[in-house]
Amino acid sequence: MVIDKHLFSRTVAEMAVCSLIEELELTPKPGLVDRKNTGAHKDLTFQLMTDSAQSLKNAFENIAFISFGRQPSQSLREEIAAIGRDGEAAMFAVTCGVNTHKGAIWSLGLLTSAISVGTGNYSVEEIVSTAGQLARFPDRQCPHTVTNGSKVITKYGVNGAKGEAQQGFPHIMKISFPMLIHSRSIGITEEKARLNALLSLIAHLDDTCILHRGGPEALLFAKKQAAACLATNDYCLLYMLDSEFISRNISPGGSADLLAATLFLNKIHLIHKGEEGLNEYQLKRKVEASV
Template sequence: MKGSHLEKFTSAVASMAVSSLIEELELTPKPGLVDKKNTGAHKDLTFQLMRASADSLRDTVKEIVFVSYGRLPSQSLREEIAAIGRDGEKRMFEVTDGINTHKGAIWSIGLLASAFSTGKGRFTTEEILSMAGKLARYPDRYCPVTDTNGKRVIKKFGVKGAKGEAQQGFPHIRQFSLPMLNHSRAMGLTEEKAKLYALLSLMAHLDDTCILHRGGSDGLSSVKEQAAFFLISGDFDLLNQMDEEFIHQNISPGGSADLLAATLFLDKISKIQSLNEVSNEYQLI
């Protein structure tokens, strides 16, 4: 691939990643999460700050895509994209004044973008998920040893967390959110409602470490039960009720939000690949 073409490819993938983060942010109403209606259970966040944070990650994704292009999964590649991700976190924290807005999204979307690039933009969704899992299973010898909320929750409650989810090839995206997104569209729901169904399918099944950190096992069980009930009832008024309850209980399904953004990213990739089959006008490479 010539330099100019590679530059177009990296820019296109980065744009899809940022757009996915912004679409997740704008989706309303999201129980306990920042959206166009309110800031959910996050008193330290604003819609504008989340938007600025998403925009700040564009160069991070571009760099990850660039170094990953056409390479096989390896510990070297894993460590290279991890270093880029940590630099991206620093830029994010500069924009947010130290508030963690998208650290989880950098991890998940960064891995998926890298996996897509290793296949030179030709991998299917299943191949992207599988490759991302392979990359995540390589150790990062340079990862700083820190005590985070996520690590404490994983140890306390025995859940796999974002790292385990990635190492297994993002099973909750493969089994729940992506099929739900496509099924909801096939049933004739609007894009907004289809995305909400995808989010609630994640909330109904994921051992969300953000929920566990704030609400413990009881809080997680309650969120899963309410999300499952919504999926059965299809009553969108329940989302506003859940939002009020989550805000009162200081519960945020942040892990589910990160995976929804990753789901939307994969969805965009699949659409581009489909368009490539019928028109060169949309080709990325």
Template sequence: MKSEMQSFSDIAAKVAVRSLIEEVELTPKPGLVDQVNTGAHQDLTLQLMIKSAETLTDTFKNIAFVSYGRNPSQALREEIAAIGRIGERKMFEATGGVNTHKGAIWAIGLLVSAASIGKGRFTIKEIVKRAGEIASFPDRHCPNTNTNGRIVTLKYGVGGARGEAQQGFPHIMKFSLPMLYRSRAYGLTEEKARLKTLLSLIAHVDDTCILHRGGTEALMFAKKKAAYFLTKDNLECINTLDEEFISRNISPGGSADLLAATLFLDKIHALKAVDEVQKYELIK
């Protein structure tokens, strides 16, 4: 029989991977890979994104396992970072060197770790708080390489994925989760609720993926357009936004990572109140 630690690690990994797959399958998404097109990307496909997500199962499982019942610490930060780097290598092997989920490994890996610290009993607020505490410890073994994200954060003075995590994922707590819950309460379909959730992120996040491709002009354009389309009841008009983003080479990849993280938090929170059979239904 599996221990509680093993069982939760399995569940957390399944929820994490499921959240990544649901993010990429959401359609239509402006400038992003979905079931209709590959957005502003020439090197990505839906199948490649799904394959990449599935290769991360062991990564998230191992992060959950080493974090179970512990407290945020320097040692834990560096342990999960080492696991994350192994996950990155597996991702690149599966995708032929294409970066599909590096940002998601960071964000969701931290949330998996934080949820496992609480043995699956933490509230969402407690999870993001612990995740921020973990992220605030330096990783002394991190390779000193100039990634696109690091270059952009220095060039434009934005927090990026690291700052978002260290602050306890404020854009999730202030914008995406409230939008998801509010949209459901208004009776929107789950697909439309998630599309509005994504738009709420694009409208507010200083997305380093957008900045990397098009600078501040592209970021301001994306934010303005997303905020405008949020006011529209007919979300079919997102197809128009998709065309505009593709023509301008805009890909809100950072917002997509935060959408997947939002879905993870929503699912992991829902699991607290259900039995084992229902848990299987939620994560399959």
């Protein structure tokens, strides 16, 4: 019995895209595009974000395919980085140059590779550890361009998406993932559990998207308000917080990317526990393949 690499890679890619769309559909999300509005973004729409997510399937599938059964290495790091840049190009072609999921390509690309390195057998802890190993290898082919994220990292001394990945996604493992599991355990709806996971990220993450738009004052405001919402368990407050974020031009895009990554890892967690109910995302589905 062997795993069909093509089927495996397609399945992992479908899970990644599904996680992006689940994050998008979650409503209400303060300052972010959702089913209610476009948040603090004048250049985005729900449909554009959906199309962008779908455009990344090939990139995630290719990353999974070339990573299958390999060990983290400099060469693998640079191979998946090249595929990630192709994914960015596909995204920009669909969005006419608007950056919709660049951060998600980074985080989900690394996690996709790590899942495939472990041929679907790694635990969530092993996946993030492997992703961290990959992220710590330098990408020697990366174009040296100044981005909004790099400017914020230099100006404010925060980790950003790169540092988060290199450290093994601590905000997922210590904050959003435990919050998601805990919220489910107390019997609230799946939507509210996911909103709790998002709020926990906003409350703790030095979100470079928020810093870019509004500086430290906006970041402090967002953290305090997200923590207050969590403390009250009053989800109606999210609609007021959404309006406040929009008026202040606050968009917790980094938190949204990590929520999508949390939902992605959660699928692996459920599969390993034997609780996954979506047959089309059965990562461990094995088939007889000709050698």
